[in-house]
Structures are given as C-alpha cells and as structure tokens.
Amino acid sequence: MGYSISMEKSTLIPHLFRTEYSKIVAVLCNKYGYAFLEEAEDIVSDTFLKASSAWISGNPPNPAAWLYKVAQNKALDMFRRKKIFQEKVSPYIKEQSALPQDIDFSEEEILDSQLKMMFVLCNNELPPEAQISLALKILGGFGIEEIAHAFLTSKDTINKRLYRAKQKISSHPPDFELKSPQIQQGIESVLRIIYLLFNEGYFSFSQTQAIRQELCREALRLGLLLTQNPLTNLPQVNALVALMCYHASRLEARAQSLNETTDFEEGHTQPSNPELVQKGDEYMNRAAHGRVLSKYHLEAAIAYWHTQPESEEKWERILQLYNLLLQVEYSPMIALNRTYALAKARSVDQAIKEALKIKLENNHLYFSLLAKLYESKSLKKSIEYLQKGLKLAKNEHDRVYYQKRINALKKEGS
Amino acid sequence: MKEFMMLFRHEPNPNYQPSPEEIQASIKQWQDWIGSIAAQGKFVSTNQLGEEGKTVKPGNVVTDGPYAELKEIVGGYIIVKAANIEEAVALTEGCPMFEYGGHVEVRNVMQIDV
Secondary structure, eight states, X not given: OOOOTTSOHHHHHHHHHXXXXXXXXXXXXXXXXXXXXXXXXXXXXXXXXXXXXXXXXXXXSSHHHHHHHHHHHHHHHHHHSHHHIIIIITTTOSOSSOOOSOOOOOHHHHHHHHHHHHHHHSOTTSOHHHHXXXXXXXXXXXXXXXXXXXXXXXXXXXXXXXXXXXXXXXXXXXXXXXXXXXXXXXXXXXXXXXXXXHHHHHHOOSSOHHHHHHHHHHHHHHHHHHHTSTTTOOHHXXXXXXXXXXXXXXXXXXXXXXXXXXXXXXXXXXXXXXXXXXXXXXXXXXXXXXXXXXXXXXXXXXXXXXXXXXXXXXXXXXXXXXXXXXXXXXXXXXXXXXXXXXXXXXXXXXXXXXXXXXXXXXXXXXXXXXXXXXXXXXXXXXXXXXXXXXXXXXXXHXXXXXXXXXXXXXXXXX | OEEEEEEEEEOOOTTOOOOHHHHHHHHHXXXXXXXXXXXXXXXXXXXXXXXXXXXXXXXXXXXXXXXXXXXXXXXXXXEEEESSHHHHHHTTTTOGGGTTTOEEEEEEOOOOOO
C-alpha cells in the first residue's frame, strides 16, 4: 500500500476512511453476505475508532493492512457471539464448518467486492434517492452530514432513508454474482445511479463548489471502477465515463459563469481542463465497440462537440445527436437543448417555430429559451418571456439572473 | 394520449440511385422531422423498412416483393402520441415523405385488452 508514512495522523485517518471504509465493508459483505451489511459497517467504524486512539503514538508501517487485520479480528469476535452468526451469516456461507480465519484483502478481491456491492446497492427495488445515499455512504465513505448537505436535507432524513434501505437489503439479502447475465441485468440501474450522482454535483447551484466537486469525483471513481473488470467494462460504461470526463473538464468554467443551465448561450463555455477532455476522448474510443448505442453514448458525443471550437459542423452534429437522444429518452431539458441547437444549426426562425410547438409552459427554462431566440427579433417579446421565466423561477439564483437580463435588455432597447 | 401510426407510402423508383450526399441529406431531413415530434414528447417508436420483401399467401404461396397488388410500398412507419387523430395528422407537417412524392397514412393504434 503506498500511503506515505509521513502523512500526518490528522489527515491520514480521514483519507483512509474515504478509501478503505468502502473496501472493507464490501469485502466483509462479499464474504459473509449482505444481511451482514449493518454489522459490517459497525465493524469498520469501530476499526477506525480504534485506529484513532492506537495511532496516537505513531502510524503503523502499513496502515491499510492494520485496518484489514483489526476489522477481521472484530468480525471473528462478533461471530463468537453466536446469534449473529447463526441468523445472518450461516445461511449465506456454503461450507459452514469452516469459519475462515483469514479474510482475503487482495486487490482483486477488493475490486470484485466493491463491484458486487455497487450492483447490490443500485437495486431498483429501492427508491433512487435511497440508492444514491447508500452509494455515497457505503461506496464513497461519505458521512451522514455530508450526504444531508449534498441533498439539502437533514441528517435525520438521511438516517431514516439509509435505515429503511438497509433493512430491506438485510431482510432480503440479494444473491448477486459477478457473472455476465446478472451484470447485463443490473448494469442499467448502476449506471443510472452514477449518472444521477454526477448530475447532482454538476447541475446543482445550491451547494458549495467543494461538495459539488466531491460528488462528481465520486461518480467518476465509481464509473472507473466498473472499467477495471472485463465483465463490467462495457461500451455504455465507457461512454458514461467519457461523458463525465467531458463535463468535469468544464466544472471550473461553470463555476465562473453561474447561469449555465438557465442561459442557453452561457452553457457553451470552453473547457478549462484539457487533460480531462483528453481522458474523455480516450474513454469515448473505448465506448465505440459493439452494437449498443446507449443514451450515454449520445450524451457523451454531445459533450464532446461542446468541447470543440465553434463551427458549422459542430452544431449540425449536436442537433443530430439531440434528435437521436430524444428518440431514446425524452426529457424537457433535452427538448429545449435540441431547439437551441436547431437555432444554431439552421435558423432562429425555424427554432422559434419548433419552440412554440413544444409548449413547456410550466418550465421557466422554456421561457429563457424563447427569450434567447427572440433577442435578435423583438426585444419586447424577449423581455416578456424573461418576465414569465422570472415568475416561474424556483430559486433566488435564477430570479437574480432573470432580473439582470430584463434590465440589460430594457437598457438596450431604450 | 392515444397512439397513432403513420405509414409512409410511396411508389419505388428502381432507376433512382441517390448519391451518398443525397442519402445523408435525406437522413438529416427525416431525423429533424422525427426530432421535432420527439421534442414535443410525442414520439413512441419508428422503423425504416428495406427493399427486401416477400409476400406470403395461404397455402405457403410466396411471391417476391413486399407489394401485394399495389404498386406502392410501405417505406417505414412511426408511432406517435396524440390526443386525437386531428392532432396526429397535424404532426405530419414537414414530413419528408411529401417531398419524395409519397404520402402518409395516419391510423389509430388499437389497445386490445387481453
């Protein structure tokens, strides 16, 4: 393990918590079954608690191995209290006679365990917000407070959500094996949760920049984890990773232009991180295999074109990709973005005609788009649309944006 | 919302050999039209049909060609969502089929409870 010993204790433990918590919980559950999830989490929390007192006089030479050993001992201690073993673990492990003394913490075992855990947690029988919270807590080692912060809700709500979800997993422990048919069946919901997690970080403006980056980073890490096993390294997985890289390349640029989602023009600032664009290209190439054309392929291709300088081809490609994406999955945001692309690729007139057909009249972004399209046609109409958008805007941030635009256009018109 | 199927009918022209550019332009036209319907949240599914086809009659009588007794063939279809047939008919606006001398047949899709 490459953790530098010189790392201060005060930063080493939180750092290890982020990386090792999820690994140990996953390995324990892989070995003893998912009914054991709650206990596995307790064991790992206790292990870290022990570390924080035991390491006061100095860090062990191999901190991760120390954690694995202690967690293993704690698990075996727990099994001596027979009840838990008989009720939860014994039905799961096949050779009951052999209570293994050594838990395998090899890199391979850790990766497999984490992948399995992803499939178990991203389970469609749980509500999506429970799946995301579980993923953050168990796969990402996020604290309850951080999760509550990310969802702008209370610790209490998150605790309840996690409790109910774990109860469900515990009472019906899934028997998931890392095999192709099961992966094919579950991959869609795993990708959806990673995608939602990323979007939560990328599109929300109500959180601090630090939290948003953490969420995006975690989503990207989970996506990359899937690419490390040949069975889960599927084209649509690579497409999602490419999409996240392209988007992430613009995170900093986005932070500076605060109205990217509301203002259709600002949404196309240039990337601020060429390295991530390059990574995106790399995964995009890997995604171009087989016959699967997932929505992630299409969205990644759109994101790719957004990293490119202005050209006629760029907007034509984006328009065609949106046309296809809408056939795979409709969402109001995709419909609006498609209409904006139509204005860029064809003409504003054509886009206005189409915009009037889509009638998303309870969505403030619809009016933001119409206002943008009418800017070159009629300032009066543009202002009227901005006023409608202002009325429908859901947060202060957007209201400020509309007011600013209205003032700017009024000034322009006078 | 009900579902309606639009059938694209036209008379095939065996002498027409479109250039790759023409094919590209035609794909764009179709995709723009379908995209416009999809942007309204009214798209269900679509398929283009190829030239290969046989007609099967009772007694396992198989004849060449997709066209029964008519000269025109069905080149493809799209299923859309609309409140009623008038709205479905309105969605045919801008359909590239008209430019190619064909026409669009709009039919309601029956919901059969089994």
